Amino acid sequence: MSDTARGPAISIAGARKVYTVFPRAQRIAVDDVTLDVPRGAIHGLLGPNGAGKTTTLKMLLGLVRPTGGTFAVLGVDSRSRAGRAHVGFLPEQPYFPPQLTAAQAMRLYARLSGVPEREIAARTGELLERVGLEGRASTTLSAFSRGMLQRLGIAQAIVSRPSVVVLDEPASGLDPLGQRDVRNLMMQLRDDGATVLLSSHQLSEAETVCDRVSIMSRGRVAAEGPIAELLNVAGRTAIRVAGLPAGLPASVASVAADVVDSAGLIRFSVDDGEVRRAIDAVYDAGGAVVEVEPKRESLEDYFTRMLANEKGEVA
């Protein structure tokens, strides 16, 4: 098996982008970013505005010239035409020539991606249906809503069945149903063997679909790993119980933290050593245990804490 077949799907090493602002001031947008995304994974690239996520993606795709670093997709320089042939890209808030119809736009992107001429019509119909735009092939894009353009953007990104799909804020402009469709689509792509690199502000979206995430801040990768490793709180367990109208038994309440009572479902966390005793006490009080799992910090909390720490360091 060749190196091309064995290596990571996406490999970024030492990526750096420095913009020179007239006359000589320099602004570092991305600084020494290294990222390896294994084949068949969904990898999240997270971070606040200005963290360098989009610039990193643009360097990967050859849209922005890097100041330094190497970029590869399936072992091929991703900035070359051969490298880009493996990649489908959805830019943030995609827009299209407004006078074209959806079918004409799809035909354009299919031809540019190398889809054989005889397959374009069938592929267009299949993809428009897959992204929820069936019956819109003849509609001029100037009549499309923001969400419809987003869906078309997703369709054009996967028109050539790419091995690697790069999505920049794919849920932007979509209603909750559309966001769910995008999540399902990403998981379908992974099931089909594609690798997905997802840049997102929607942390809940990343939390749901990503196998690993890289969190960027101020142009650098501040943390990277499987979501479970980043977010699990060592030594604590989250428990969800029901059927306790009077609230948690006193013996549990005394050791529980993060208690949230929502419509009869009570969620709380305890030290791992207290789990057995807490569950017994809940049953003794007539309640039922609905869920027991390692306590996981929400990505939002993690993000907030990380940024607060950085501000503290700066101060």
Next chain:
Amino acid sequence: MRRLSAIAGAVFLDAIKRRVVLAVLFFAAVLAFSAPSLPSYGAGVDVGVYREVALSLTFAASIILALALSANRIPSEIERRTVYNVTAKPVSRWEYVVGTWIGITAVMAAVIAAFTVVDQAVGLIRYGQPMWQLWQGALAIWMETGVLTAFAVAVSAVTGPVVVAVATLTFAFIGHSRQPVLVSYPAFPGWLYPSLDSFNVINPVAHGTGIGVVYVGLMALVFAGWVAALLALGSLGFMRRDL
């Protein structure tokens, strides 16, 4: 070739449907129909003068339209990010620049052909002559418009639409000022002057017997040279640009 034709086809389809194309066509047709009745000509207006006015109107309208279609094409694609959907695909930057030029130049071919058909129709109705030699003038106008479009596309690959419009008009003005400039500055090497005078065939077409095949061939050479040089520069600038 497939990628070039795909980009050019999309640019053509998008541009031909724009209102500015219909508006310019409409007003050019109105002017063409009113040309024979212009007061300065009076009754019995000369056929040659009509041809000159018709070609001049076609030229002016073509310049306006070429600028309208090309000055903001690439800048607006960058601003609206439509460019990402193309350049992130296995497409070279030069293919994007050249494909854009081909698309706009194809629109200009259609529009100039429409102008010429209207001019011919008016000539036939008013003077009873089909005036086939107007097509020689139309070809020259299309070639010059192609060069100006190449200039506009090249400049727009690195800067914004206002600069493109001013630079292109300046280029057109300088291109047609060779004679007076060289008279005023005799030390300037004439062979270095960026002249567009080869495309100015209004006089022989309107008042003479037209232009020969050899001249058309020379004009095509000048056209190809200008377009190749300008698009090469534009592609080079676009390749070095962060999107």
